[in-house]
Amino acid sequence: MKKSYLYGIIIMLILMNGILLYQNYNLKKSRRTENVKNIRIPDVDLFDLDGHKTNLREFAGGSPLSFIVIFSPTDCGVCLSERVLWEEVRSRYQINLLGVASHPDKRELIQWIKNHRLSIPVVWDSAGLLRDALEVESSPLKLLVNSKGSVIWTDPARLSKEERVNFWQELENVFKGFD
Amino acid sequence: MIGFLLTIPFLLWGDVFIKDAELQLPREIKLVTIGGYTGWEQVALSPNGENLYLLDLDFSQGDTFKYYTETPDGGKDFRLILGSPKSRVLLYKGKTKQTKVLASSGEMPHQVSFPTSIAVDADGNIYVGDNKNRRITILDSNGKFLSSFIVSADSWPALDVGVNSKRELYLAGLKLDPEGRLNSGDWITKYDFRGNYLNSFAYTPDIAFKLNLWQGVSANIEIDEKDRIYLVFAPEHKIYVYSSDGNLESTFGQAPEWFIRPEKLALPVWDEPKAPPDFWKSFTPVIKLLYLGDSRLLVATKTNGLIKGTSKEFILDLYDTVDGKPILYGVESDYFPFGTDTTSAIYFISPEEGKIIKTRLGKDIEK
Numbered sequence: 215m216k217k218s219y220l221y222g223i224i225i226m227l228i229l230m231n232g233i234l235l236y237q238n239y240n241l242k243k244s245r246r247t248e249n250v251k252n253i254r255i256p257d258v259d260l261f262d263l264d265g266h267k268t269n270l271r272e273f274a275g276g277s278p279l280s281f282i283v284i285f286s287p288t289d290c291g292v293c294l295s296e297r298v299l300w301e302e303v304r305s306r307y308q309i310n311l312l313g314v315a316s317h318p319d320k321r322e323l324i325q326w327i328k329n330h331r332l333s334i335p336v337v338w339d340s341a342g343l344l345r346d347a348l349e350v351e352s353s354p355l356k357l358l359v360n361s362k363g364s365v366i367w368t369d370p371a372r373l374s375k376e377e378r379v380n381f382w383q384e385l386e387n388v389f390k391g392f393d
Numbered sequence: 394m395i396g397f398l399l400t401i402p403f404l405l406w407g408d409v410f411i412k413d414a415e416l417q418l419p420r421e422i423k424l425v426t427i428g429g430y431t432g433w434e435q436v437a438l439s440p441n442g443e444n445l446y447l448l449d450l451d452f453s454q455g456d457t458f459k460y461y462t463e464t465p466d467g468g469k470d471f472r473l474i475l476g477s478p479k480s481r482v483l484l485y486k487g488k489t490k491q492t493k494v495l496a497s498s499g500e501m502p503h504q505v506s507f508p509t510s511i512a513v514d515a516d517g518n519i520y521v522g523d524n525k526n527r528r529i530t531i532l533d534s535n536g537k538f539l540s541s542f543i544v545s546a547d548s549w550p551a552l553d554v555g556v557n558s559k560r561e562l563y564l565a566g567l568k569l570d571p572e573g574r575l576n577s578g579d580w581i582t583k584y585d586f587r588g589n590y591l592n593s594f595a596y597t598p599d600i601a602f603k604l605n606l607w608q609g610v611s612a613n614i615e616i617d618e619k620d621r622i623y624l625v626f627a628p629e630h631k632i633y634v635y636s637s638d639g640n641l642e643s644t645f646g647q648a649p650e651w652f653i654r655p656e657k658l659a660l661p662v663w664d665e666p667k668a669p670p671d672f673w674k675s676f677t678p679v680i681k682l683l684y685l686g687d688s689r690l691l692v693a694t695k696t697n698g699l700i701k702g703t704s705k706e707f708i709l710d711l712y713d714t715v716d717g718k719p720i721l722y723g724v725e726s727d728y729f730p731f732g733t734d735t736t737s738a739i740y741f742i743s744p745e746e747g748k749i750i751k752t753r754l755g756k757d758i759e760k
Contacts, residue, residue, distance in 0.1 A: 287543040288527045294546035326543045329590040
């Protein structure tokens with residue numbers, strides 16, 4: 215194998231890295247969502263970006279249903295493009311909604327939220343407590359939890375327009391079933 | 394300058410680049426990290442030419458996975474290891490001949506994981522584009538951590554980084570258009586020094602739609618003293634010139650004679666990765682833009698051994714950025730140009746020999 219050939223191919227493969235990660239994400243999708251259902255979210259205190267405390271169980275207990283998004287600013291870019299859904303969930307349903315962001319650096323997280331004009335409330339999960347408790351392997355992951363904090367529905371990243379249209383129908387069905 | 398061994402000038406490439414000196418790098422700086430993979434593209438130089446900054450990727454360690462693909466010359470599979478190699482940012486001080494680790498492997502802001510680009514501003518601050526961590530890390534010239542930020546969620550991690558006189562950063566890498574096709578969107582994203590997103594521009598050219606992602610997602614940028622931005626898509630051989638605000642001012646550049654327009658190629662697709670012969674005969678990406686000052690832009694193209702009439706690893710073109718006309722065209726080279734200093738010296742690297750070569754333009758080429 216000539217070195218020159220290898221160079222060109224490696225450059226391409228480096229760029230394919232993101233796509234491979236995404237494919238890996240899809241492969242694990244089914245198993246991940248099954249694992250998470252019916253587990254209770256942990257009784258832990260997390261802090262928002264201004265330092266105010268939020269207890270996850272108490273947050274869930276404040277409403278029959280709550281919507282939680284587990285994400286990281288370093289999730290794949292295509293996956294994070296679904297964040298428009300998070301904003302719209304709140305405006306459509308007036309539901310309790312919370313973003314739980316796992317990232318090692320708070321300053322970077324704040325800058326990222328500012329750059330993306332993300333308006334949903336976000337708490338900082340620096341140690342990944344919620345991710346670990348639910349054994350989340352890849353994010354973003356959307357959850358619906360009941361007032362006891364049990365996960366009743368999970369939803370992985372919606373990438374295409376079609377997937378996002380279907381998201382609303384599926385969410386409606388969950389709400390109907392819950393009633 | 395960097396601590397060179399030779400000071401006797403002689404002609405290196407005919408009368409184009411005249412070698413003034415050369416430097417043998419120490420063994421701990423490995424320019425070849427896996428198989429034939431070379432890290433020489435990921436080298437930056439301090440403005441005074443005294444320090445080298447290198448991205449050291451060790452694919453034999455770290456969180457990696459194996460990947461099988463084909464060879465361009467017969468379909469025989471071989472194995473590559475990718476993922477998150479053990480990574481470091483190294484500083485080599487030419488004067489003292491000492492190597493220092495500026496950033497180690499990891500996920501924290503002062504660490505790196507599969508960095509793919511590096512740039513240095515006029516004050517000597519270092520900007521590292523970190524692929525895996527999706528981060529830009531900024532260090533001072535001695536490696537002290539200054540700041541960091543996570544790149545836009547909609548973007549590929551920075552494939553190349555440029556910084557202008559106002560310390561504004563330009564990241565080359567596709568910023569997805571949420572309403573567009575898979576490989577469409579702006580290719581340059583601009584941030585200030587603190588990581589505030591400013592704007593994006595350089596929408597995917599038509600050529601990218603005729604290529605698949607194999608070729609379509611690689612780009613290089615360079616910035617001149619007037620803060621104009623030069624952008625090239627690796628397979629296109631066309632230079633786009635933008636103002637600092639992102640307005641397209643002009644284009645220039647000349648595709649080499651072996652270049653095959655993408656519409657004439659039967660391109661490989663994901664499910665059938667075997668590339669047709671014509672693909673390889675044409676796949677000679679532009680891998681470096683280097684502004685030399687005085688309206689001169691050096692363009693380095695990587696050859697692949699399948700191009701008739703070329704026996705060297707690189708082909709260099711020199712353009713006048715005022716009128717976009719080539720001053721030199723098709724100069725073959727064993728060495729790769731990676732930087733300039735404040736004296737307008739041009740630095741090449743020889744990955745095979747582990748050498749840095751300091752040159753200057755021949756008198757006939759100077760204005």
